[in-house]
Amino acid sequence: MPYCPTCGYEYPVNMAVCPDCGEELVDKIPDSFAPAVSPDDSWVLVGGVTSEIKAKVARGSLDSNNIPSVFLPSSLDTRSQPRQMEIDPVLRESGADLILVPKEFGDEAKLVLQAVLGDELIQPAVDNPLI
DSSP states (O other): OOBOTTTOOBOOTTOOBOTTTOOBOBSSOOGGGOOOSSOSTTEEEEEEESSHHHHHHHHHHHHHTTOOOEEEETTSOGGGSOGGGGGOHHHHHHTOEEEEEEGGGHHHHHHHHHHHHGGGSBOOSSOOTTO
């Protein structure tokens, strides 16, 4: 699939020019637009869910919007969790599965999750300063 080297968007094979910015499309997405593939300190906590069904709905919604995500049990040892989760007692105490996304997808992920889960999405007690 061709990509725009300026916007980073993917387009159908039959397109040669980006309709947004007019740049010629390339075969490979530039590394600067490639999302992170595993959680580290560049990933942010966007919320939590308390059941497997809600987790499946959340993951499906994020996947369908091309938002990489990782779901972690809140019972994990905090030394193994990214640093921003250490400050969120609400999610830890609720026993919720924690939802992390790369920080560049943070705002979009919150909107998607809020749209599909509404009040079922457990919000962090402290707004993540990285988003």
